[in-house]
Amino acid sequence: MTLRFRTILAESRKSPASVEQGGLTMNITVGEDADRKISARRDMVLIAVIAIVAAVVCVKFNLSEALLKWTRPFERLQLDELPAVLLVVAISLIWFSSRRYFEANRQLRFRRAAEVQLAETLTENKRLAQQYVDMQENERKALARDLHDELGQYLIAIKLDAMSMRESMTADPGVHDVARAMIANIDRVYGMVTGLIRQLRPVGLDDLGVTAAIEHCVNDWRSRLPLVTIEMSLTGEFEALDETRGLVLYRLVQEALTNIARHAKATRVQIRIAAGPAADSGRCIEILIADNGAGADLSAPRPGLGLVGMRERVSALGGSITLASERGGGFQVKASVPMAGAPS
Ligand SMILES: Nc1ncnc2c1ncn2[C@@H]1O[C@H](COP(=O)(O)OP(=O)(O)O)[C@@H](O)[C@H]1O
Numbered sequence: 001m002t003l004r005f006r007t008i009l010a011e012s013r014k015s016p017a018s019v020e021q022g023g024l025t026m027n028i029t030v031g032e033d034a035d036r037k038i039s040a041r042r043d044m045v046l047i048a049v050i051a052i053v054a055a056v057v058c059v060k061f062n063l064s065e066a067l068l069k070w071t072r073p074f075e076r077l078q079l080d081e082l083p084a085v086l087l088v089v090a091i092s093l094i095w096f097s098s099r100r101y102f103e104a105n106r107q108l109r110f111r112r113a114a115e116v117q118l119a120e121t122l123t124e125n126k127r128l129a130q131q132y133v134d135m136q137e138n139e140r141k142a143l144a145r146d147l148h149d150e151l152g153q154y155l156i157a158i159k160l161d162a163m164s165m166r167e168s169m170t171a172d173p174g175v176h177d178v179a180r181a182m183i184a185n186i187d188r189v190y191g192m193v194t195g196l197i198r199q200l201r202p203v204g205l206d207d208l209g210v211t212a213a214i215e216h217c218v219n220d221w222r223s224r225l226p227l228v229t230i231e232m233s234l235t236g237e238f239e240a241l242d243e244t245r246g247l248v249l250y251r252l253v254q255e256a257l258t259n260i261a262r263h264a265k266a267t268r269v270q271i272r273i274a275a276g277p278a279a280d281s282g283r284c285i286e287i288l289i290a291d292n293g294a295g296a297d298l299s300a301p302r303p304g305l306g307l308v309g310m311r312e313r314v315s316a317l318g319g320s321i322t323l324a325s326e327r328g329g330g331f332q333v334k335a336s337v338p339m340a341g342a343p344s
């Protein structure tokens, strides 16, 4: 089955699409205006030359008199009135074409204004989406820190108190049972908090590196989705990747796997990440995440922000992302992110 491909983004941040687009539109506009003026002037000169040549020919051969002589035998057809009628037709044609010309000019001005407005809206849209991604990342960071530093510390303190209650010689057996139950509950809550922190801030990204963090994330999903076979290959040089790129790779995998769990009903998932020379396109990181699930109609409007977030993260690094899917034919996310050099 052939997948329908749709590029959702392929721009670089170095040249914000819509701003560049806007600039380009303006340049084309200026160029087109100059071309139109030159071509109108050329046509006028041509008409003037033809008129002068016609006048010279008419004068030289006394054309009106000749015409009068030729048409005299057909006086009943009133052919001698033809020049006057042709003059009226010519004036009418001038009036007709000038009206069309001004109409076309007005339409062109409207279209240009709409294009400029569209470019501005696109820029604004892009800025908002980027702001949303940045805000989400900062909030996740702050939340993970608070959960770890505040809630985590308090939970440990409560657990230590419960443990000393459990070990206390003076307390009666009922208190020991309550303490044991408290410890079990605290362990459960602690496990949940740790899971949340892991979702908010990738485990090991800072200390163990991006590959370990992604493997950890994928292993988490493997245990959460036991019926899905997740194949993963990470090839190439990841050591040199900066934190921003590492985080983008991690978030792409995380969001794609979340989507697979929520929407795909897939049985097989393939994740391929190749960095540096291992990637076909040299100094790029190539990412492919494909499943064999239910797929989606990409032409239909999508409500969520996950794919938008993916697009914005990749775009911020000067990369491109392509989605391919068909109902019943799986879903595929392909991205390419420059190794370095693009602004982050
Ligand atoms: N792997 C997938 N399989 C099928 N449909 C998907 C998949 N990933 C995304 N989609 C479709 O794309 C839509 C948008 O996804 P997303 O932007 O992540 O938002 P959300 O997950 O919050 O709905 C989803 O609602 C779903 O219809």
Ligand SMILES: [Mg+2]
Residues within 6 Å of the ligand: 255, 258, 259, 304, 305, 306, 307
């Ligand atoms: Mg989603």
